[in-house]
Amino acid sequence: MITRGHTDARMSQIVTFQNFVFLAGQVGNPGDDIVKQTLDTLSKIDALLSEANSSREQILHAQIWLDDMRDFAAVNKVWEEWMPSGHAPARASGEVRVGRPGLKVEILVTAAQIQPSY
Known part of the structure; x- marks a missing residue:
């Protein structure tokens, strides 16, 4: 069964299927520096993963999109x-235009x- 959480007309923040959790891209606050945006993004990921057990x-896999590879x-450093x-998961990073002006990273x-132990 597919379940979706935090869904609007455009996307779901969480989709689960057969013990897999897929998160939409998470971002910090536009205008914050790269370290703060990364910390805020990872905090959102922690919360969504916890909600999805x-x-x-x-x-298993992470994609990190950066507005500027100089970051x-x-x-x-924050990730590690x-x-x-x-x-450490399988991971890819690349430079892209992130969704809104001022955003520096999307993950x-x-x-x-996590399967319950009986």
Whole structure:
């Protein structure tokens, strides 16, 4: 069964299917510096994953879109501090025009749901 959460006419923030969690691209606040935007984005990802019975340890794949690749090192530093050791997902990064002026980073993740232990 497919379930959708935080859905509007354009998108769902969370879609789950067969123990997979797909998150829409998450962003911080336009105008904040790259570190603050990255921290805020990762905080949103944490909250959505938790709501979908998952966590950062369950992330399978991540895409990081940067408005400027010169921010790549700063984003990686925040990412590496946030990602638990031994749980790095498959990941891709690239430079794109992020959705709104002032946005510097957008992150999309796919994760597994945590299965209850009986």
